[in-house]
Amino acid sequence: xxxxxxxxxxxxFKNPVFTASGTFxxxxxxxxxxxxxxxxxxxxxxxxxxxxVGNPPPRIVETPSGMLNSIGLANIGVKKFINNIIPLxxxxxxxxxxxxxxxxxxxxxxxxxxxxxxxxxxxxxxxNISCPNVEHGGMELGVDAKxxxxxxxxxRKFTEKLLIVKxxxxxTDITKIAIAVEDAGADAISAINTVIGMGIDINSRxxxxxxxxxxxxxxxxxxxxxxxxHKISKVVSIPIIGIGGIVxxxxxxxxxxxxxxxxxxxxxxxxxxxxxDVILNEINQYLKKNKIANYSELIGKLNLYE
Amino acid sequence: xxxxxxxxxxxxxxAKNIWKMVFKSxxxxxxxxxxxxxxxxxxxxxxxxxxxxxxxxxxxxDDNISIIYKVFGSVTHSLTQLESNDYIDVLGPIGNTFTVxxxxxxxxxxxxxxxxxxxxxxxxxxxxxxxxxxxxxxxKSSDEHFLWHNPNNNIFLSTDDGSFGIRGTVIDALNIxxxxxxxxxxxxxxxxxxxxxxxxxxxxxxxxAQFSVESYMACGVGICQGCAIPKSxxxxxxxxxxxxxxxxxxxVNFD
Numbered sequence: 411x412x413x414x415x416x417x418x419x420x421x422x423f424k425n426p427v428f429t430a431s432g433t434f435x436x437x438x439x440x441x442x443x444x445x446x447x448x449x450x451x452x453x454x455x456x457x458x459x460x461x462x463v464g465n466p467p468p469r470i471v472e473t474p475s476g477m478l479n480s481i482g483l484a485n486i487g488v489k490k491f492i493n494n495i496i497p498l499x500x501x502x503x504x505x506x507x508x509x510x511x512x513x514x515x516x517x518x519x520x521x522x523x524x525x526x527x528x529x530x531x532x533x534x535x536x537x538n539i540s541c542p543n544v545e546h547g548g549m550e551l552g553v554d555a556k557x558x559x560x561x562x563x564x565x566r567k568f569t570e571k572l573l574i575v576k577x578x579x580x581x582t583d584i585t586k587i588a589i590a591v592e593d594a595g596a597d598a599i600s601a602i603n604t605v606i607g608m609g610i611d612i613n614s615r616x617x618x619x620x621x622x623x624x625x626x627x628x629x630x631x632x633x634x635x636x637x638x639x640h641k642i643s644k645v646v647s648i649p650i651i652g653i654g655g656i657v658x659x660x661x662x663x664x665x666x667x668x669x670x671x672x673x674x675x676x677x678x679x680x681x682x683x684x685x686x687d688v689i690l691n692e693i694n695q696y697l698k699k700n701k702i703a704n705y706s707e708l709i710g711k712l713n714l715y716e
Numbered sequence: 717x718x719x720x721x722x723x724x725x726x727x728x729x730x731a732k733n734i735w736k737m738v739f740k741s742x743x744x745x746x747x748x749x750x751x752x753x754x755x756x757x758x759x760x761x762x763x764x765x766x767x768x769x770x771x772x773x774x775x776x777x778d779d780n781i782s783i784i785y786k787v788f789g790s791v792t793h794s795l796t797q798l799e800s801n802d803y804i805d806v807l808g809p810i811g812n813t814f815t816v817x818x819x820x821x822x823x824x825x826x827x828x829x830x831x832x833x834x835x836x837x838x839x840x841x842x843x844x845x846x847x848x849x850x851x852x853x854x855x856k857s858s859d860e861h862f863l864w865h866n867p868n869n870n871i872f873l874s875t876d877d878g879s880f881g882i883r884g885t886v887i888d889a890l891n892i893x894x895x896x897x898x899x900x901x902x903x904x905x906x907x908x909x910x911x912x913x914x915x916x917x918x919x920x921x922x923x924x925a926q927f928s929v930e931s932y933m934a935c936g937v938g939i940c941q942g943c944a945i946p947k948s949x950x951x952x953x954x955x956x957x958x959x960x961x962x963x964x965x966x967x968v969n970f971d
Binding site: 432434435440441442443463466467468470471472473475476479628629657680682683 | 717765766938
């Protein structure tokens, strides 16, 4: 019997397969045929302080082996999340991690404090630092090591729960941010968020996405994600959660070898809402075939040429 | 709602660049509520085409589900290569249905381009209730039509080039048809440009309508928020997969 249990920060998960923010709603509104109890954890859609309606359409477009999205952090806001969604978590048999987004440090702190005050079923938070920050001219927090460190240092004071920081790949050197957030007290790092991209319709001569630039996800970005996870694994000792184009059990093994302790499945859920379950079965098959007793034996076991 | 691989019963061309596929799914047929609903399909297991495509249900009979699709890109072209006894990955049924209050209103159905699929479905459903609703089908030219212009049987075809039926758009046909009709309500599906023109004209004449709306879509189950369309008065967005695809015409902003 292979072991899939996985410890990140203070939390033990039944397996290392989580669903990525924005691809599984709040975990409470899946079709009946999806058995969420199979998953290690669900990471919720990003919660902001106010309700956000999102961007005008078109918001999504398919690309080869992937898709572009510019949803615009559409979410019900923290108050409705607390009143309408958190009570439902009583009946969900899987661990919930709340993703938090904000346009200023204060906003992140307010959201986290309000949720932390009421949550009993939530095991931790994933901090989305790929948001344009209004206090710094709209620059993404996640491209600046000092600002990222400050935010996480501030948030760390308000919770003892699992604190994961989700890094953006749209940056020159992701390792600097990784080190900065580890220093600030993050329990884990998740990487990567979507890659900035664009699509053009030559008939209308307009961008395919209303906001012009959008986030690329899916198998097309896996090579980028693997490189970033590997680079981060060389500079931090906290666990890494790998995200980016995972659609199979074999892909998960790639991320484990690169240094990830767990993974998040995103775009694959759109194609098949049961993707997490399918992938878990494939991981089990791989471990059995290779006579691996505990999945953690694979973590960071990549053999470089030099 | 179900996701499964359904066996294809038939897949044939019925007009220029227009095909009809029938597949068998007892589960989807059982869950189906009526005209307006759609399914979301994957043409194969390859990630070359990463996300599903929504397809309106044209008919459900026994356990057979029919879809009518227009061939214009590589995904729909790949669809034409599938044959009976092949399998197709289907998610559905998705969405709400047209609700026809035939006691209060005289229904007039309008289908433009590939939008005719749910309209033909609705027409058949009404026929089964003994209502022979006036149906207007629009296309660019006669080779895109696969029905006959038959005013005596309440079917009106329109073609932009006049090669068949009424010359002009569905709106030209509607103006002709509306004469003498009491308490009309329109049920329409078609390209956004058609719905926008229709919406304006119906607002001027104070005629109510339900529209079946299209959108790019990823998950099809109300989670990704990709299929948003603006609510009227710009107060946010509806999701086509979860709140639609059928809306009262005055609920949607097409501009």
